[in-house]
Each structure stands twice: as C-alpha cells, then as structure tokens.
Amino acid sequence: MALVAGVDSSTQSCKVVVRDADTGALVRTGRASHPDGTEIHPRHWWDALESAVRDAGGLDDVEAVAVGGQQHGMVALDADGEVVRDALLWNDTRSAPAAADLIAELGAEAPDGDGARAWAEAIGSVPVASLTVTKLRWLRDEEPDAAARVAAVALPHDWLTWRLAGHGPGSGGLDALTTDRSDASGTGYWSPFTEDYRRDLLERALGHDAALPRVVPAHEVAARAAGGGLLRAGTLLGPGAGDNAAAALGLGMVAGDVAISIGTSGVVSAVSATPTADGSGLVTGFADATGAYLPLACTLNASRVLDAAARMLGVDHAGLSALALSAPAGADGLVLVPYLEGERTPNKPDATGALHGMRLANTTPAHLARAAVEGMLCALADGLDALRAQGVPVERLFLIGGGAQSEAVRALAPAVLGAPVTVPTPGEYVADGAARQAAWVRAASDQPPTWTAAGQAEVREADPTPQVRARYAEARDLTVPRP
Numbered sequence: 001m002a003l004v005a006g007v008d009s010s011t012q013s014c015k016v017v018v019r020d021a022d023t024g025a026l027v028r029t030g031r032a033s034h035p036d037g038t039e040i041h042p043r044h045w046w047d048a049l050e051s052a053v054r055d056a057g058g059l060d061d062v063e064a065v066a067v068g069g070q071q072h073g074m075v076a077l078d079a080d081g082e083v084v085r086d087a088l089l090w091n092d093t094r095s096a097p098a099a100a101d102l103i104a105e106l107g108a109e110a111p112d113g114d115g116a117r118a119w120a121e122a123i124g125s126v127p128v129a130s131l132t133v134t135k136l137r138w139l140r141d142e143e144p145d146a147a148a149r150v151a152a153v154a155l156p157h158d159w160l161t162w163r164l165a166g167h168g169p170g171s172g173g174l175d176a177l178t179t180d181r182s183d184a185s186g187t188g189y190w191s192p193f194t195e196d197y198r199r200d201l202l203e204r205a206l207g208h209d210a211a212l213p214r215v216v217p218a219h220e221v222a223a224r225a226a227g228g229g230l231l232r233a234g235t236l237l238g239p240g241a242g243d244n245a246a247a248a249l250g251l252g253m254v255a256g257d258v259a260i261s262i263g264t265s266g267v268v269s270a271v272s273a274t275p276t277a278d279g280s281g282l283v284t285g286f287a288d289a290t291g292a293y294l295p296l297a298c299t300l301n302a303s304r305v306l307d308a309a310a311r312m313l314g315v316d317h318a319g320l321s322a323l324a325l326s327a328p329a330g331a332d333g334l335v336l337v338p339y340l341e342g343e344r345t346p347n348k349p350d351a352t353g354a355l356h357g358m359r360l361a362n363t364t365p366a367h368l369a370r371a372a373v374e375g376m377l378c379a380l381a382d383g384l385d386a387l388r389a390q391g392v393p394v395e396r397l398f399l400i401g402g403g404a405q406s407e408a409v410r411a412l413a414p415a416v417l418g419a420p421v422t423v424p425t426p427g428e429y430v431a432d433g434a435a436r437q438a439a440w441v442r443a444a445s446d447q448p449p450t451w452t453a454a455g456q457a458e459v460r461e462a463d464p465t466p467q468v469r470a471r472y473a474e475a476r477d478l479t480v481p482r483p
C-alpha cells in the first residue's frame, strides 16, 4: 500500500493525516496545539508539526506530503532564510490603517477615485487587515529596520513546505520557496485574472522588491525532501494550499458547493468557475487548489464565540449546545453581536461584541447560549448572501470545522441559513485535502484522485427563521469600539 500524508497547520493546531494513496482510506492521524496569539514565531508551527508527525507514528513510510495552512500570515525572511520578526497572523488587526492607506493610494490613481474597486480589479479582493499586503505595509511604516531586512515573503504553508524539503533558518535557499495559487491569491499581490504576482503592489506595500515563492500548479512536485528530517530522502512535496482551498479539495467540492467552516475563522467559501471582484470587499476573490476559483467571506469570530459563551456560562461545549437548544428561536429577542475579535466581514477591525435586547425574561443561560449560536451563524448567513450577490452559484452547503461538532450549530444552521445543510462526518478536511493533493502529485496525473474524504454525510433540515436574521440585522451595527 502506498501512503500519502496531508498537514493542516491551522490557527489553533497542527493536524496530520496519513491515507492510502490509491483508495483514500484513513490510516493514522496526529495532532499538536499551537500557542495562542495573533503574532507567532513560525518555529512554533514547526515544533507542532514535529509533535503531530510523532503523534501520527512518523512519516518515514510516506511517499508524498502536502501542507494546507492558515492563510495570509506574514512570514518575512532575511537573505539567510532567518525569520525577521514574529509572523503576523490573518486575525491580527493592527494593519487595518495600512489597509485604508493602500486603498486610498490606488483610489488617488484611479480615474473614478474608487480605490476599493481598483484593488478588486487588480487582485480580486479589497485589502483588509487580514491580507498579507497590509501587514507588509504595517512593517514598512512601524518597523522600517525589519522591513529593510526582508529578502523574501512567504505564507505559513510555504514556509513549512520549504522546511520539510530541508531548508531552514540560516540555510538561505530563498529561491527554493514554493506556494500554490490558492494561497498566493490571499496575499494581495497575486492576481487571479492573470495568474501572476503583482510585484508593483508588493513594492508599494513593503517599500522594496523581495523574493516570492514560485507558484507551483496543484498536481506538480514542488520539491523532494532532502532527508535527515521528518521525511525520507526523495519524499515528494506537493505545492500545498490555503486551508479553505484544501478543505474544498478534501471534500471534493465542485461549482455550486459551498463550505461553511466554523473554526477560529468563520468561512463561507464556494467553488466557482469564474473569478470574482467584489468592490464592496465582503467577498474576497481567491483561487482554489485545482484551477478554479474560491470566492470567500471570512469572519474573525466563529468557534471562539462558542468557546467564550461556554466559558461565561461555566459549561462545556455539550452543555452550551443543550442550553441553546432549550431556548426558543430568536432567544426571545436577545441578540449577540459576535465581534469579540473586531471583525473582518463586515470590515470593523475596532468593533467589540454586544448583547442587545436584554429583558428580565430573556436573561437566562439558555437564552444567552442560543443568542451566541444564532449570532455567530447570522454573521455567516450574511456572508452567504454576499456570495450570492456576486452571482456565485449556491446549491449545496457543507458544514465543517471544529464548531460543527456542536449539535446546536448543526441543528440551527439550516434554520438561520435558510437551506438544508450537509454535515460530513467530523474530520480533518483541510489535512485530507492536502493528502488528496499529495496523492495527485504522486500519481503525476492531470486530474485529482477519484477518492475524496467526505465519507458519510448527514443532511440537516429545519424551518427557516428569517425573523432571527431580521432581528440580528437591527443589532449588528450597534457596537462600541475597542477601549
């Protein structure tokens, strides 16, 4: 049996799956946690990958590996391949003013003065604090000495792939950095329309040019491991992918399919045959990991809203779910606006969360639990509307991510989203998609393997609750800024 492995280096943890390259059968898995925080030295991802690989029984017997990872994180390297400073992650909002500056600058040069539209037409997305390009501008403005030392910029999955190949701090080898089109499309300096880097935008942000990872097509070998590390010499490395594109590959999503992922981020992403350019900024026009596109709306507040609600109520996730399901739809008017980490969609980096509509009758643990689940889902339903407004086909909704393990989320998602929801068996779909890419690379085929990781799925239906969304819409803009 030939084996392949997939890695998901996500915000909170690193997961490894080992699968049969020919059938996709799951052979073994491993996992390790990442430290908390929105600014992290990449060595922690490497340490967690080493632990997760050990937990998975090693990768000595594996023929090909690919890495999926959290998108957008700024990994700045100097000429020796040393990390210049801690990576700013996708959910770090300090570069929000830099995003505004970049939009204003393109606006000043655009015939109609519309900088947001100019960016959407250039790279498919309007910059927000999450995108790498804004983090580079922040670096240029706030840490100019560090910015001057930047010789290459990579993303989390690029850096891990490079390290798996045998490169590392002090080894140089910047020209060996690789990436794929899905993750490149989230940088803010790669165009899904021309499939090329926009070095002018990189230079505009950072203040000078820098080496960028080579964009490797999904089914091509990105590198061969040198050996002596986690992999046997000669192990094939796929180009990897951004986590959302990897999940789409793992699920075998096709045009019309939409994934609702409830992890640290809340993501509504759809496979589309055509790229999007949403000047409103609600939908980012990313590429997928097969050659199609992955328009996506992403919130900063999803599973951690449930974590926070459970903490406030002194219960575990099962307890929170039971409480939420014991309260009526709409929580008798109690609305939780979930901007606990600021927000990206809509773009409110300085916002805070809020509880609205409190009355003696609805201030119970059950009502609060219900409001937390509904508020988090309403923000995702807004994202789904934004995708539809871009003409993206929406036919089948998949519910995935750690938060999909909550029965309340599974039960209320179809009601709030107003459509049936397909819930695949809980699994590591990002790592699975990376494993599927590894099998694709190993087979040297122009089509991905016929197997997917979707397995058994349950379709959940519920009567739509548009009144819940209407009430949320009244409340969602009523928040105070961060102190």
Ligand SMILES: Nc1ncnc2c1ncn2[C@@H]1O[C@H](COP(=O)(O)OP(=O)(O)O)[C@@H](O)[C@H]1O
Residues within 6 Å of the ligand: 010, 011, 012, 013, 262, 263, 264, 265, 303, 304, 306, 307, 317, 318, 401, 402, 403, 404, 405, 406, 407
């Ligand atoms: N049964 C559950 N109910 C609700 N949330 C859960 C449950 N199990 C795990 N989670 C949450 O899911 C999150 C981890 O999901 P994951 O998709 O791995 O996140 P990420 O990809 O951002 O690292 C954590 O916030 C965790 O608390």
Ligand SMILES: O=C(CO)[C@@H](O)[C@H](O)COP(=O)(O)O
Residues within 6 Å of the ligand: 010, 011, 012, 069, 070, 071, 072, 090, 130, 186, 243, 244, 263, 264, 265, 266, 267, 296, 298
């Ligand atoms: O920023 C985005 C997508 O644009 C996020 O989806 C990140 O890619 C992090 O994902 P998780 O770790 O929450 O799965």
